[in-house]
Amino acid sequence: MPCASRRCPARSSSARWSWRCGSMKRRSSCRASTPARSRLCARSCSRRSSSCCPIACSSSRSRDARPRASAPECVVIQATDSEREVRMAITITPLRPSIGAEVRGLDLTGPIGDGDFAKIRQAFYDHDLLVVRGGPFSDDDHIRFSSRFGELKKLAYDAYLGDRRPEIFVVSNIKEGERYIGAHDAGMFWHSDGPFLPKPHGPSALHAIEVPVQDGRVLGDTHFASTAAAYDALPQSMKRRLEGLQAVNSMLRRFELAARSGVQDSAATKHSKAQEQEAVHPVVRVHPVTGRKCLFVSDGYTTRILGLPEDESKALIEELTQHIVQPQFCYTHSWQLNDLVMWDNCSTQHKATFDYKLPQRRLMHRTTLVG
Numbered sequence: 398m399p400c401a402s403r404r405c406p407a408r409s410s411s412a413r414w415s416w417r418c419g420s421m422k423r424r425s426s427c428r429a430s431t432p433a434r435s436r437l438c439a440r441s442c443s444r445r446s447s448s449c450c451p452i453a454c455s456s457s458r459s460r461d462a463r464p465r466a467s468a469p470e471c472v473v474i475q476a477t478d479s480e481r482e483v484r485m486a487i488t489i490t491p492l493r494p495s496i497g498a499e500v501r502g503l504d505l506t507g508p509i510g511d512g513d514f515a516k517i518r519q520a521f522y523d524h525d526l527l528v529v530r531g532g533p534f535s536d537d538d539h540i541r542f543s544s545r546f547g548e549l550k551k552l553a554y555d556a557y558l559g560d561r562r563p564e565i566f567v568v569s570n571i572k573e574g575e576r577y578i579g580a581h582d583a584g585m586f587w588h589s590d591g592p593f594l595p596k597p598h599g600p601s602a603l604h605a606i607e608v609p610v611q612d613g614r615v616l617g618d619t620h621f622a623s624t625a626a627a628y629d630a631l632p633q634s635m636k637r638r639l640e641g642l643q644a645v646n647s648m649l650r651r652f653e654l655a656a657r658s659g660v661q662d663s664a665a666t667k668h669s670k671a672q673e674q675e676a677v678h679p680v681v682r683v684h685p686v687t688g689r690k691c692l693f694v695s696d697g698y699t700t701r702i703l704g705l706p707e708d709e710s711k712a713l714i715e716e717l718t719q720h721i722v723q724p725q726f727c728y729t730h731s732w733q734l735n736d737l738v739m740w741d742n743c744s745t746q747h748k749a750t751f752d753y754k755l756p757q758r759r760l761m762h763r764t765t766l767v768g
């Protein structure tokens with residue numbers, strides 16, 4: 398695989414160079430120990446020296462095998478964190494044709510170089526959902542990674558906060574005494590996060606900390622659907638019909654659905670103010686980053702389409718919400734410990750599965766970007 402770093406001086410060379418770039422970190426004897434440093438080094442040297450810069454010197458040797466006498470010392474300038482370009486061996490594998498990709502080799506426990514992050518960000522907006530699989534990581538790592546995508550929402554209330562950082566929203570069925578430690582009914586109905594706000598949320602990232610297991614099988618899958626693929630697949634006549642339509646998205650709908658399903662102590666009922674929140678958005682939203690058109694109507698929050706008679710509005714909401722969740726637009730995530738699943742709240746919707754109950758414990762931490 399060629400080295401993809403825009404900054405790596407050996408970028409245009411063969412596979413040999415990508416291996417060299419990947420191994421730079423471990424060459425403690427090398428003062429120009431990252432590609433970013435060797436870029437600076439290569440610029441500062443008129444003739445490159447193996448004593449300061451293995452990449453550059455190997456590179457020059459491949460063109461000219463003659464040893465160079467009295468090569469000058471390089472001036473090495475320390476690269477900043479944002480310049481860190483030690484590339485990880487990241488692989489990105491699509492999960493379904495219309496949604497999702499799995500990321501391996503991404504270490505969330507330390508800084509991520511700009512080149513690696515650019516690759517991850519691109520994959521996210523290409524696939525609308527990323528499953529990052531690797532080892533354990535902390536809330537601080539979770540926050541550091543997700544905040545690279547933009548500003549994180551901080552919880553305005555402390556219902557589930559405890560001593561956690563305000564960027565962490567807890568989804569859990571665990572109780573301390575009589576009280577749930579997190580939103581225990583989050584995701585009961587198909588929805589995106591925050592459509593009842595004037596500026597609906599950006600992406601969310603959910604971290605699996607405890608997963609319920611029965612007979613060796615993990616329970617509590619989460620289903621995701623691509624609202625962008627669902628829009629693309631609509632017949633032209635329907636696309637024309639939806640042009641300019643606006644819909645109301647309300648917390649009230651979630652509250653009503655929870656009550657109808659007999660959910661006790663719903664997360665939505667905890668804050669009477671939250672219940673009142675509602676916002677009007679286009680039925681077809683243009684994605685703020687990709688420009689793709691996405692259906693922005695959900696079973697969990699959409700109450701009516703403005704300007705249509707009530708029965709027509711209801712029928713259209715039902716038709717669209719059923720269209721979105723067809724198998725060809727969906728991916729079902731079966732959780733493993735330490736998974737981080739990041740989804741876009743414009744181009745996807747999601748729904749949790751409640752096929753477990755205490756003493757089977759489920760604990761997830763979520764960060765969410767403000768819109």
Ligand SMILES: O=C(O)CCC(=O)C(=O)O
Pocket residue numbers: 568583584585590603617618619747748749750761763
């Ligand atoms: O717990 C899950 O699987 C999904 C949670 C959810 O719906 C949410 O965080 O919005």
